[in-house]
Amino acid sequence: MCGIAALHHPTSVPTAEGAPMLDAIEHRGPDGRDHRQVGGHAWLGHVRLSIVDLDGGRQPLAGPGGWSLVCNGEIYNHEELRDELGEQDFRTASDSESALVLLARSGPAALDRLRGMWALCAAAPDGRFVAARDRLGIKPLYWAEVGGVRYFASELRAFPTAVQAAVETFPPGCFWTPGTGLVRFADPVPEVLPDWSGLPTEIAEKTTREVLIDSVRRHLMADVEVGVFLSGGLDSSIVAAIAAEERAAVGQRLKTFAVGTADSPDLLAARAAAEHLGTEHREAVFDADRAIAALDAVVESVESFDASLIRSAVPNWFLAELAAQHVKAVLTGEGADELFAGYGYYHRSHAAELPDELARTIGELHGLNLQRCDRVTMAHGLEARVPFLDADVIAHAMSLPDELKQLENGVEKAHLRRAFTGWLPDELLWRRKSQFGTGSGAQDLLTPHWESRVTDADLATTDAPVRTKEELAYHRTFRNALPNVRPEAVLTRFATA
Structure with missing residues (x-):
């Protein structure tokens, strides 16, 4: 990197x-x-x-x-x-x-x-x-x-x-x-995909598991030690479980890293996953003062003012800062939600055209999660790798029948969860999703802070392309750091509907 x-x-x-x-x-x-x-x-x-x-x-x-x-x-x-x-x-x-x-x-x-x-x-x-x-x-x-x-x-x-x-x-x-x-020369999602209609469920789960294991194995390639960002959610826990097994096979113990406010849901879940997997686990704990103090540096680093992106970048900033003290590269769970329909809005608003919406959001990741992931890690001299976004994993996941990506008893990514049955305790494997900025506790700290400090008049009179008071505050920092960059040239929005 x-x-x-x-x-x-x-x-x-x-x-x-x-x-x-x-x-x-x-x-x-x-x-x-x-x-x-x-x-x-x-x-x-x-x-x-x-x-x-x-x-x-x-x-x-x-x-x-x-x-x-x-x-x-x-x-x-x-x-x-x-x-x-x-x-x-x-x-x-x-x-x-x-x-x-x-x-x-x-x-x-x-x-x-x-x-x-x-x-x-x-x-x-x-x-x-x-x-x-x-x-x-x-x-x-x-x-x-x-x-x-x-x-x-x-x-x-x-x-x-x-x-x-x-x-x-x-x-x-x-x-x-x-x-x-x-x-x-290449598209985010291949134009021609295998036709897996009628594929037995157990074969689909076995193939999903195998293609992810292969990807994680290749993403561990390095002449330095590679750790894992462990959020406590499904995706990073699966990556950590595979990586821990790969490392154990050569007599090594995987290093994992988690972040959150004290006793936040993500921090507690990551702790449980690390204990189950036997990893060498470290935590970065932040509070409101630390989060707010880091905001200018985070916005300047991420080079965006999208509120959702910045909220998730703040805990990632502390996570990268911690991990960089112990490893030079980490694996993350980025991309799984876009491949296996992990966001609720996919099912609320796009059930009828799910493959098209998944492909669209995969194609826009470079301006959203991948931008945040790259910037906050590289700001600390740390490399982040994304095994879910390997070309083979994308081709496999996007060829799965739509019915394997539907909600099951209201739970998203049931196919992915079943594919890794036995790799994690059921309470972690079937834990409901929360977005990183929420699960880590960052949203509860940052959104109220700006709601009380940016006025309604400020938001009503600005000509900046922002939607909320919080976003207006981030836009001001963005503009100070990059005074002449046109926001419309680099701005991608999170889809929510």
Whole structure:
């Protein structure tokens, strides 16, 4: 996990702008920093959080044909790609090098073969340049064009102030080259899915369990220790249960981390799950004073003012701060609700077109939960991984018959719960869902705070794109941190109806 910045111009590039861009995202890469001018048209910069090939994975990486690459993320199938491509063009053991060699050999359309979370920029001395982002946008990438210069960076704060008004989100599943423009190479949900109508329930549950175990196993790939964010909810508890078993198989004990206000539902449930799984468990406890004191830093880090996003980001901020003291990477349960219909509004308002609504929300995760997950962890030099959003898991889950995703006695995700029968105590496996900002206690602290401090007149007279007093307060901080960024260029809303 890292941070990247890049500049491109058809004839010459103002490389002096590169260093300040890296300064702004140095928190993403506390273990190293480097840059490279490539020919006369491109500059690539990188800050590194060392996870794979600790000694040899420094970037920019150099590859065949004079190509250089900077990449933020993890390529989980890099060993398979290395075997297929042959060792002759590899110089390191870095997972990112598989993307570089694949790109140099087969061009940007081949990037759909990468399995993982990544955003990259690559350039060759002859003028070729590629920017690309994984199919879901798990890893961030923004871009802007001003005066013929194209700017790319992992976070909004990296862009020069004069460029911020032109910044847009680089779309997931796309690559850009000077010759082709923007090209889509992959969709969040595959267009062609297996037809599993009539599939016996027990086979569906077995397959769901197997595909998730495989994904968690691959997401544990690292040359450093990997922990788990354990919220006490179903999704993170399943991830922790699989990871704990994988670690026990090699004689290791999994580290888990939980957060909440004292005696909050999530904290108590996570404690019970950790005790059952035998993990090395730690907790971050916060109160109103700590939550409110952290708000400015959280809003500036998340680069959003959506109230739901910020409420969930505050406990995640303390959680990441704690975990970063003990591990360099964590697994999370992000994405399970969008795959297995875990939100109540899916069933209230979209039962008739459930697959379409699930696909829509999966496609928008990059501007919501994934943005929050990336920013609060990387603010503390911590990598977050999302095994539920592996390509194979998505293809499997989205091919399941609709009836397996319906409520069962009013409980969501019954299929997922049954698939892991015996892995967790029933009181945890069938615990009802609460959103993280609620279950951790953050909403009860933050919403009343702003309701009493922002006036009705403030909300009525503002021209900011906000819905509540709480959101107006966050928008003010957002505007102070990023004075020229257009909110409509980066704002995604949580769906609730």
